[in-house]
Structures are given as structure tokens and as C-alpha cells.
Amino acid sequence: AQSVTQPDIHITVSEGASLELRCNYSYGATPYLFWYVQSPGQGLQLLLKYFSGDTLVQGIKGFEAEFKRSQSSFNLRKPSVHWSDAAEYFCAVGVYTGGFKTIFGAGTRLFVKA
């Protein structure tokens, strides 16, 4: 069965430090890949997405993600974290299985310390 794993429930980084959030999926083909961010008390907002082409994709707010087929991964990165990046981050994959469906990971909560 298809699945999405975000191994880290929460991560704490210092402001200005680099960030990498992990996402692994299980699917027999290349899925549609998304990263969403949820600020406290709000709905989710798309950071970036990958459907095909260049495996390094740029998103909003200085985020990027790299699709690695061999590792079934789509990790999110940012070179320098700002306090306003504190939020919950969700990886999602879109797959065709009797129709198209999007599966969300359980999320990683990011804490930023001064």
C-alpha cells in the first residue's frame, strides 16, 4: 500500500541554522510530491511541488526540495531558518490507485530557538 513517512515528529533548530525535513514514500512509480506548511491556527499552504523534470525544486519563503528516486525521498531544505518558519510541515504524495488520491504524512513540527 502507498504511504508517506515523516520520520521526525518535531525538530528544533537555531535561528540562522540550516534545516532539512525528511520525507519518504512508498509507491511503485514516481508520485506527485508536495510540501505544505501550516502555521498555528491556520490551514495548510503549498510550499512547493514536484511533478516531473528538474529534481531540485524551488518554493516560496526560500525553501527547496530534492526528489531522489533511488531513495524514494523528497526532503525539504532551507539554508537559513528564520523565527517565522516555526510551523508544522506536511509532506504529501499524489498517486494513481483506482483514481487519484493524495496522501499526507503525519507532519513535522519545527521549533526555532533564538
Next chain:
Amino acid sequence: IAGITQAPTSQILAAGRRMTLRCTQDMRHNAMYWYRQDLGLGLRLIHYSNTAGTTGKGEVPDGYSVSRANTDDFPLTLASAVPSQTSVYFCASSPRMEDTQYFGPGTRLTVL
């Protein structure tokens, strides 16, 4: 209206009562979705609609029903609420099922 709206923002409900959560989008998106978000479980799909007039079951549909009479509206009904339905509910829409989803602000529902 700009984007996707949900009502009410929050609600406390007695068990056994009927409740409808409203969702409206003005982006003319074909697909719409209802999710519930619970701590540690991420988002779980309750029901979805590919286009007006059609609906489908998601991962956790029991106890919920939806309708899609037109493009803009996608209400979610709890026929007889139970405490396990206490959650934050998000409505979302997308141009097609494969596209980016746009989320509403959520409805926090507490069933006592």
C-alpha cells in the same frame, strides 16, 4: 469572498446532535475535499468530490456525509455526532485532483 471559506470557525456540540460544516470556494475548482486533523495523525481524508454532482469516500468516511450540488459548495454533515468526531476539520479545493490543494482556515469541533 476570496479563496475558500469555512463556517463555523468553532463549535461545541452535544453528542447525538446533527451538525453541518459549511465550505465554499470561489475559484471554480472542480475538486473539493474534507479532512480531519488530529494530533499525531496528520490529515485524514473523509470525503472528496471530483466535480459537481459526484462524491467519493476517503480514508475515514464513517459517520459523515457530503453533497456537491454545485461547483462552489461542499457541506459536510455529521448525522449524529459522537465524541470521537472531536477534531479540526479542513475543507480544501483544487482545479483537478492532481493539482495543488487550497485549504480553508478550518473548523474546530468539540463533541461532548
